[in-house]
Amino acid sequence: MAALLEVDNLVVEFATQDGLVRAVNGVSFSVDPGEIVALVGESGSGKSVTALSILRLIPDPPGRVAAGRILFGGQNLLDLDDAGIRHVRGRRIGMVFQEPMTSLNPVLSIERQLTEAMRLHLGLAPAAARRRAVELLELVAFPSPNGA
Numbered sequence: 001m002a003a004l005l006e007v008d009n010l011v012v013e014f015a016t017q018d019g020l021v022r023a024v025n026g027v028s029f030s031v032d033p034g035e036i037v038a039l040v041g042e043s044g045s046g047k048s049v050t051a052l053s054i055l056r057l058i059p060d061p062p063g064r065v066a067a068g069r070i071l072f073g074g075q076n077l078l079d080l081d082d083a084g085i086r087h088v089r090g091r092r093i094g095m096v097f098q099e100p101m102t103s104l105n106p107v108l109s110i111e112r113q114l115t116e117a118m119r120l121h122l123g124l125a126p127a128a129a130r131r132r133a134v135e136l137l138e139l140v141a142f143p144s145p146n147g148a
Contacts (some may be wrong), residue, residue, distance in 0.1 A: 002074065003030035005054070005093075010068035012046070012053050015061055023049045039066070048098065055095055056085045090121035110137075 011035035024046040031037045039047040052058050054070050056077060070077045072093055077085060095101055105112055114136070115129035124132065137145030 003071070004033045004035075004073065006033040006069070006071040007050070007054065008069040008071070010050065010053060010070065011066040012049050012058060012063060013066045014063045022066075026052065027068075053096055054091065055089050056080075057095075090117060 007030070008028050010024055010027045011022065014021045014023055026048065026109065027050055029037065039050060041047050041123075049058065050062075053065055054072075054077065058065065065078055068078075072088065077088065080088065104110065111133060113131065114133040115124075115126065118124045118129040118132055122129075134145045
């Protein structure tokens with residue numbers, strides 16, 4: 001069985017005032033379908049940069065993937081143009097960010113934040129996205145998911 005995700009010799013660099021900083025140096029791992037993998041390491045070891053690189057969320061400049069391959073379903077994500085990665089990101093692959101306070105915007109309703117992602121990435125109409133959001137909130141025992 002082929003790996004769902006394969007990161008091969010990933011190198012990520014950042015241009016700083018003091019020169020080039022290599023934040024990730026030769027990271028390789030694979031994730032099979034149904035498998036759960038954790039990136040573990042000290043603060044500053046490159047876990048977040050590795051995850052952000054997989055989704056192509058490293059701002060360029062100052063950062064860039066200098067070497068390696070990121071295969072998802074056999075497709076090298078580094079070869080995709082902006083529209084191509086947007087089609088994959090959020091629909092087929094996603095990330096749960098580590099800082100819960102930045103995950104949701106407190107000035108926007110939960111409904112808007114949940115339904116926006118479903119409308120953009122799944123093409124759902126607003127009413128269908130709202131129904132699906134309510135279903136998902138019910139699955140996690142969210143109190144009053146209908147706003148009642």
